[in-house]
Every structure is written in C-alpha cells, then in structure tokens.
Amino acid sequence: MGDTMKITVLSVKGRQIKIGLEVPEDVPVYREELYVKVKEQNSLALQTLENDLMAAAELWPGKK
Template sequence: MLILTRRPGESLYLGDNIKLKILSVQGKQIKIGLDVPEDMTVYREEVYLKIKEQNKQALETSQQDLLAAAALWQKKEIKK
C-alpha cells in the first residue's frame, strides 16, 4: 500500500484522469473530493464488497441452474 501525506487543499493524481483533493480534516474524518471521468463508477468500499458478493451468488446460482438443465437434458436424451 502506498501511503502519502497531504494537507487540506493539496491534491494527487491517479493516472491522467483521476484527481483526489483533500478538502478538510476534522478529527478522525477526512473529506476527499474526486474528479473522475463521467463514465467511471465510484463505490464506497462496503457497497463494492456487497456488489461483489451478490455477483458471486448470482454466478453460483447460474452454474447450479446450468447443471440442473444439463441433467434434465441428459434424462430426455436417455428416454429417446
């Protein structure tokens, strides 16, 4: 992990298109401004992790459905 020190009003860039600016520091909270391309999605970590988990569950369901369909197809083929 890269650790940088920035003061309120200072910025840093991630590549050419993403700018992070430290807006203020109050106690344990830091306000960060983000300039990102319009087509880029930004998630809070807890939302991102929930989306990843839901996608994983959806994929598992799809694989189970595919296996069930294959089993039904095999039964149908055996009857012929």
C-alpha cells in the same frame, strides 16, 4: 492520479478524512461498501446459474 483524476483532501477531523474526487464522466466511482455488496451478489448469481445448469443437465433426455 494520472492526468485525468484528482483527489483533494476536503477536511481532517481527528481520525476522519473527507476527500473529494474529480474523475472523467465515463469513469464509475463506487463507495467500498456498495462495491463489496455488488461483488457478493454477482458471486451468488454465478453460483445459482451453475446450479441451474447442472439441474437442467440432469433433466436432459438421453442422459445415462
């Protein structure tokens, strides 16, 4: 993968393949299930933030 990343097949067992990754230290690598969980939590946090902002706007003095 380009000049800075390398994928190596470590083993094959039936339908399961184990791979190794060599990436620069500054490149984060996440397993898919962790990436999906973080993405879901970020989405929930944004929804909460929007709801909090709307509730705060309702309490703002001078609102008609």
